[in-house]
Amino acid sequence: MIEVCPVCGNSDLYYEVGGYAGKVYHCKECGYMGAFVVEGNEEMVEKIREKYTREKEKGKE
Ligand SMILES: [Zn+2]
Numbered sequence: 001m002i003e004v005c006p007v008c009g010n011s012d013l014y015y016e017v018g019g020y021a022g023k024v025y026h027c028k029e030c031g032y033m034g035a036f037v038v039e040g041n042e043e044m045v046e047k048i049r050e051k052y053t054r055e056k057e058k059g060k061e
Pocket of ligand 1 (some may be wrong): 008028030
C-alpha cells in the first residue's frame with residue numbers, strides 16, 4: 001500500500017505535525033493540503049492520476 005494525494009495521485013507528499021488538525025499533508029504536485037490521503041495500490045494510483053490529468057486538460061480549453 002502506498003499513500004498518495006487524493007487530488008492528483010502523487011506520492012511525493014510531505015506532512016507537518018502540529019497545528020489544530022494534528023497532521024497536515026502537503027502535495028508538491030498540485031498544492032493539496034489536508035489531513036486526508038489515499039492509501040492504495042498501483043492500480044488505484046494510476047486511476048487517480050488519469051482522472052487528474054484529464055481534468056487538467058479540460059481546464060485548459
Ligand atoms: Zn496532489
